[in-house]
Amino acid sequence: MDKVKKTFLYVAxxxxxxxxxxxxxxxxxxSLKSNGEILGENILGLPIKWLWSNYRKVLNESNLLRYLxxxxxxxxxTILCVIIISLMAAYALYRMKWRFQGFFIMFFMLGLTVxxxxxxxxxxxxxxxxxxxxxxxALILPYIAFSLSMAILMCSGFLKGVPVELEEAACMDGCGVxxxxxxxxxxxxxxxxxxxxxxxxxxxxNELMFSTIFINSDKFRTLPVGIQMLSSSLITDWGVVxxxxxxxxxxxxxxxxCLSQKVQExxxxxxxxx
Amino acid sequence: xxxxxxxxxxIVFFMAPAVLFFMIFIIIPIGMSVYYSFMNWDGITRPxxxxxKNYTELFSSITIRFGKSVKNSLLIAxxxxxxxxxxxxxxxxxxxxxxxGRNTFLTIYFIPxxxxxxxxxxxxxxxxxxxxxxxxxxLKTIGLDNLCRNWLGEQSTAMGAVLVPIxxxxxxxxxxILYSGIKAVPETVIEAAKIDGxxxxxxxxxxxIPMIKPIIKVSTIFAVxxxxxxxxxxxxxxxxxxxxxxxxxxxxxxxxxxxxxRYGMGSAIVLFIILECFLFSFIIxxxxxxxx
Numbered sequence: 001m002d003k004v005k006k007t008f009l010y011v012a013x014x015x016x017x018x019x020x021x022x023x024x025x026x027x028x029x030x031s032l033k034s035n036g037e038i039l040g041e042n043i044l045g046l047p048i049k050w051l052w053s054n055y056r057k058v059l060n061e062s063n064l065l066r067y068l069x070x071x072x073x074x075x076x077x078t079i080l081c082v083i084i085i086s087l088m089a090a091y092a093l094y095r096m097k098w099r100f101q102g103f104f105i106m107f108f109m110l111g112l113t114v115x116x117x118x119x120x121x122x123x124x125x126x127x128x129x130x131x132x133x134x135x136x137x138a139l140i141l142p143y144i145a146f147s148l149s150m151a152i153l154m155c156s157g158f159l160k161g162v163p164v165e166l167e168e169a170a171c172m173d174g175c176g177v178x179x180x181x182x183x184x185x186x187x188x189x190x191x192x193x194x195x196x197x198x199x200x201x202x203x204x205x206n207e208l209m210f211s212t213i214f215i216n217s218d219k220f221r222t223l224p225v226g227i228q229m230l231s232s233s234l235i236t237d238w239g240v241v242x243x244x245x246x247x248x249x250x251x252x253x254x255x256x257x258c259l260s261q262k263v264q265e266x267x268x269x270x271x272x273x274x
Numbered sequence: 275x276x277x278x279x280x281x282x283x284x285i286v287f288f289m290a291p292a293v294l295f296f297m298i299f300i301i302i303p304i305g306m307s308v309y310y311s312f313m314n315w316d317g318i319t320r321p322x323x324x325x326x327k328n329y330t331e332l333f334s335s336i337t338i339r340f341g342k343s344v345k346n347s348l349l350i351a352x353x354x355x356x357x358x359x360x361x362x363x364x365x366x367x368x369x370x371x372x373x374x375g376r377n378t379f380l381t382i383y384f385i386p387x388x389x390x391x392x393x394x395x396x397x398x399x400x401x402x403x404x405x406x407x408x409x410x411x412x413l414k415t416i417g418l419d420n421l422c423r424n425w426l427g428e429q430s431t432a433m434g435a436v437l438v439p440i441x442x443x444x445x446x447x448x449x450x451i452l453y454s455g456i457k458a459v460p461e462t463v464i465e466a467a468k469i470d471g472x473x474x475x476x477x478x479x480x481x482x483i484p485m486i487k488p489i490i491k492v493s494t495i496f497a498v499x500x501x502x503x504x505x506x507x508x509x510x511x512x513x514x515x516x517x518x519x520x521x522x523x524x525x526x527x528x529x530x531x532x533x534x535x536r537y538g539m540g541s542a543i544v545l546f547i548i549l550e551c552f553l554f555s556f557i558i559x560x561x562x563x564x565x566x
Contacts, residue, residue: 009368010375016365017382020446024385026408027397039406089292096288097280104289111300115503115551117524118544121310121531122303125317145299148292177284206390208506209524213532224392228510231396238400245393252388260381267387267447268454 031055031242038238054243058230063218064244067226068251071205074136074222078143079200083193085144086151091185094156095167096177111149116142116209124213138214139222143204150203151196154269158192159185198259198266205252223248304548310541317537328542340543343514343521344550346433350440350522351501351554357441358497359490362448367478369449370456380453383446391443395510398439402426426512429519436511436520440504448493455489456482491562498558499551523547 030038031054032047042048058064092098093105123142127133132141162185170180208224215221221229227248231241256263311328315321332340365383369376386394401408404424413421425435459482467477483490505524508514514521514529523543531540 006372009372013365013368013372013375013379017379020383020386020442023394023397023401023442024389026401027393030400043406043408043411085291085295088288092285092288095279096285097276098282098285104293108292108296111296113552113555114300114304115548117503117505117527117547118307119299119303120528121537121540121544122306123299124531125306126298126303141295142299145295148295152292171278177278177281180278181288202388206392206506208391208509209528212509213528224390227390227396228392231392238406241396245396249389249393252390253385256381256385256388260377260384263388264380264384264450267384268451 027242028246030238031246033239033242035236035238051239054239055247058240058243058247062230062234062244063221063226064230064247066218067221067223068248070136070220070226071223072251074139074143075201075204077136077140078147078204079197081140081144082147082151082200083196086148086155086196087186087189087192088181089148090152090155090159091181093152094159095185108149108152111146112153116146116207119146120209120213123210127214133214134216134220136220138220139204139207139211142210142214143200143207147200147203150199154196154199154266155189155192157269158189158195162188194259194262195266195269198255198263199269201255202252202263202267307541307544310537311545313538313541315537316535318535321538324538328538332539332542332546338526338539339518339521340523340526342518343523343526346520347502347504347522349433350437350504351498353437354441354444354497354501355494358445358448359493362445362493363452363483363490366449366452366456367482369453370482371474380450383449385446386443387447387450389443391506392510394439394443395507399426399511402435427516429516432512432516432519436508439511440501440507443507444497444500448497451493451496452486452489455486459485487562487565491558494562495555495558498554502551502554503547523550 026044029045029047032050032052033042033054034049034051037043037048089108093101093108119142124133127138127141132138166184166188167180170184175183206224207222208228211222211225212228215225218229227244230244234241234244310321312324312326313321314324314327332338369379400406402425404410404422404427407425409425410422413419423431425431463481463485464477467481472480503524504522505528508520508522508525509528512520514525523546527540527543527547530536530543
């Protein structure tokens with residue numbers, strides 16, 4: 001390809017990269033500015049005076065860390081449960097032999113097409129009845145349910161790559177099905193855990209509809225609703241809100257920087273197979 | 275081995291948790307939604323059977339503005355498809371032709387997809403802010419003061435202002451999906467086209483695009499159904515306002531359910547959204563099949 005053409009392509013790619021990143025640049029810079037700079041003196045440039053106190057203020061004077069802790073707790077428990085439950089189900093569905101396998105595979109794949117909207121009210125009613133509304137479980141339980149279909153699908157993909165001979169050898173040695181599952185399948189499926197964990201993380205960490213409606217007290221609030229509340233209560237203090245927003249993005253960004261390939265794979269797999 | 279594989283107790287043990295979660299939080303709720311949608315219920319008193327009244331009211335009432343919300347969601351679906359997909363496709367094709375920095379670009383393009391809608395919404399609210407926002411500031415610096423306005427607050431501009439961040443956020447997602455499809459096209463096929471004298475554009479048009487049609491279909495279904503279901507960004511940016519200008523079925527549904535306690539009506543909207551998504555997926559499948 002000739003040079004002119006190539007340069008043109010790179011320029012186009014770079015311009016698009018700037019468009020994608022510009023709002024984030026704006027966010028990060030205004031999180032370090034005073035209101036005076038944000039609202040007139042220096043709207044687009046780097047901060048003249050780097051105001052780290054915005055960060056100190058939001059950490060000291062708001063419940064941001066509490067929300068962050070809640071989000072971590074809810075997400076971690078959800079991920080652990082999804083991994084165990086989906087691997088168990090995938091093993092029974094794709095490796096064992098029984099009559100209604102086909103039906104149950106369809107049953108779970110149906111879940112890929114059901115939007116969470118359909119569950120908001122019924123799950124609200126159910127949670128209210130069993131007195132779990134406004135607890136961590138009000139989020140963890142539905143998040144697990146809605147992550148299962150995709151997790152089972154992902155596990156099944158990895159399971160197909162596990163040679164049957166491994167299980168047969170273990171069986172010869174007198175292992176029962178539980179032992180085969182724990183000793184052979186679980187260790188060998190570790191790569192699948194990362195993919196499932198990333199996908200589950202992304203769908204529950206940012207979830208807004210359930211967390212707005214099922215949680216009422218500040219004590220249990222997760223990050224998305226938390227920063228939404230914070231932003232509307234600190235409406236005039238842009239720098240501090242910016243600091244809160246930046247802090248709320250850090251966990252995802254760290255994850256992405258460390259595992260960008262895996263994150264992209266997981267998201268594409270979710271789309272293409274679904 | 276077969277005996278071990280058909281251990282009934284183990285099968286029940288392995289399947290039970292997944293089935294239970296699925297039944298309680300997904301399958302039974304769908305049934306409950308159907309049931310509620312035929313009821314007149316405020317969540318406190320006993321539900322009264324209302325037949326199809328929720329549905330007829332939904333479609334005929336002028337005050338609910340359901341038609342407007344559906345129109346808005348279709349508008350989002352339309353613009354998402356005709357803007358997001360072509361741009362994503364072009365950039366995915368370009369990316370597949372360059373070597374250096376390919377992963378860096380992909381990584382950057384994908385960032386907005388991962389960020390929570392609340393953060394994106396709060397950020398764009400500030401970009402659009404009528405007094406201090408970047409957009410108005412830029413307009414003023416290039417002398418277009420008369421174009422400055424309260425972008426999210428005026429009925430005439432709110433919908434457009436909401437569309438931009440929606441498209442901006444998910445373009446990277448489609449780019450990645452399409453790019454992974456292009457990468458799966460065998461190198462030999464592309465080489466063969468080149469040897470036959472096809473230019474880059476011709477190769478893309480006549481070789482690559484026909485081959486990745488199934489992926490384009492997936493992207494289209496995602497863009498359309500995602501738009502029909504959209505909630506997060508609109509809830510954060512405008513919550514359907516001003517005066518229903520950006521109302522979509524999801525925001526209307528939440529409003530019906532949890533602000534006005536009209537559980538029957540809210541459930542009717544839920545069912546409408548589900549059926550609408552199925553219908554559109556079905557139509558898109560059909561369209562792509564006929565083109566083959």
